[in-house]
Amino acid sequence: MNKLTLALMLLAITNFLGCNHGEQTPAVASAPARMDGVPRAEMRMAGAADAMTTNPAQVQYLAERQFWVIELPEGRIESRWQAHLDLCRAGCEVLQAAIAKSTQAPVSANLQLRVARAAASALLKAMSGPEVKERRIEREDKTLQVVDVEARLKNLGELRDRLRKLLESRPGTLKDVLETERELARVQGELDAMAAQRKALANETEKILLNLNYRPEPSITRTGALQPLADVFGNAGRALSESLAEALMFVIRVLPWLFIVLPTVWGGWKLVKHLFEWRLGSGKA
Numbered sequence: 644m645n646k647l648t649l650a651l652m653l654l655a656i657t658n659f660l661g662c663n664h665g666e667q668t669p670a671v672a673s674a675p676a677r678m679d680g681v682p683r684a685e686m687r688m689a690g691a692a693d694a695m696t697t698n699p700a701q702v703q704y705l706a707e708r709q710f711w712v713i714e715l716p717e718g719r720i721e722s723r724w725q726a727h728l729d730l731c732r733a734g735c736e737v738l739q740a741a742i743a744k745s746t747q748a749p750v751s752a753n754l755q756l757r758v759a760r761a762a763a764s765a766l767l768k769a770m771s772g773p774e775v776k777e778r779r780i781e782r783e784d785k786t787l788q789v790v791d792v793e794a795r796l797k798n799l800g801e802l803r804d805r806l807r808k809l810l811e812s813r814p815g816t817l818k819d820v821l822e823t824e825r826e827l828a829r830v831q832g833e834l835d836a837m838a839a840q841r842k843a844l845a846n847e848t849e850k851i852l853l854n855l856n857y858r859p860e861p862s863i864t865r866t867g868a869l870q871p872l873a874d875v876f877g878n879a880g881r882a883l884s885e886s887l888a889e890a891l892m893f894v895i896r897v898l899p900w901l902f903i904v905l906p907t908v909w910g911g912w913k914l915v916k917h918l919f920e921w922r923l924g925s926g927k928a
Contacts, residue, residue, distance in 0.1 A: 704789045705782050706847040710854045711770075712777035717750050717859040723774070724752040724857050730769055734762030736850075747881070752857040763851045770855075785848050792841045799834040806830060 715723055724742055731737050739755035758766055806827040810820065 702786070704785045704844070704848040706785050706852075708781045708783075708852045708854070709767075710777075710779040710781075711775055711856065713774050713855060713857045714776045714860045715774050715857065720750045720752055720857045720859065724754060727754055727770055727855060730766060731756050731758075734759035735766060738852075749859045751859075754853075754855040754857075756853045756855070757846065757850045758853055759850050767853075785844055789841070789844050789848065792837055792844060796834065796837045796841060799830055799837060803827065803830045803834060 713723070721742060721744075724740075728737065728740055736757040737755075738757055739753065742750070742752040744750050756766075806823060810823050810827065813819075815823075
């Protein structure tokens with residue numbers, strides 16, 4: 644065995660020992676379950692809280708919308724709709740409330756509420772019941788929009804403060820003062836627009852949008868094989884009323900012509916009869 648082969652063997656053994664040592668090091672470092680009397684689980688929770696505080700982008704802002712379908716006997720829809728409307732008090736905002744009653748269609752109603760998350764649990768529990776037949780929840784992540792708006796608010800606020808200090812500490816010429824004031828007004832306008840946008844995002848992320856749709860319970864006359872017959876009987880009165888209305892309208896349209904046509908026909912008949920009698924009298928003479 645020459646010197647070159649011996650050197651290569653020593654180099655390979657050294658690399659092998661170094662790799663094994665590197666692989667064992669993380670395992671030894673992660674072995675203790677406690678450090679200075681603090682459990683590892685608590686250390687991880689504290690680390691996550693610190694990271695969330697230092698990086699606001701990790702806080703998640705979700706816009707939540709819920710859609711409920713409530714089926715009730717037709718006679719109870721209005722009372723239940725009013726009861727749910729009365730439940731919306733503190734921490735709740737009524738965006739839309741409508742009820743439709745017609746002789747041609749069953750009663751229906753809808754309600755749209757915006758509920759603060761702190762009051763949402765109690766309100767949703769009070770509104771729940773066996774009559775809630777469908778419930779759909781939609782969530783949308785608004786984190787990027789919120790972080791972007793907050794960053795722009797911060798930058799615009801700092802720029803506004805610098806412009807105010809510049810306007811107070813630097814008299815300058817009248818032209819410079821006017822330009823600084825115009826820029827300050829522009830920045831303040833953008834700042835107000837961003838503040839309004841942030842408020843709208845807060846309404847979406849800090850509150851739950853609840854849509855309630857009330858409809859009558861399905862029956863054999865509204866669904867199934869008897870539906871065509873139910874439609875016929877339900878529309879019979881309307882069809883009869885429409886026919887009577889058309890007949891009455893025809894009479895109203897024809898009536899003025901009767902006062903013109905009947906006297907003309909009667910006068911013509913009398914004239915023809917008179918001429919006929921005159922000719923008969925002339926022939927006898």
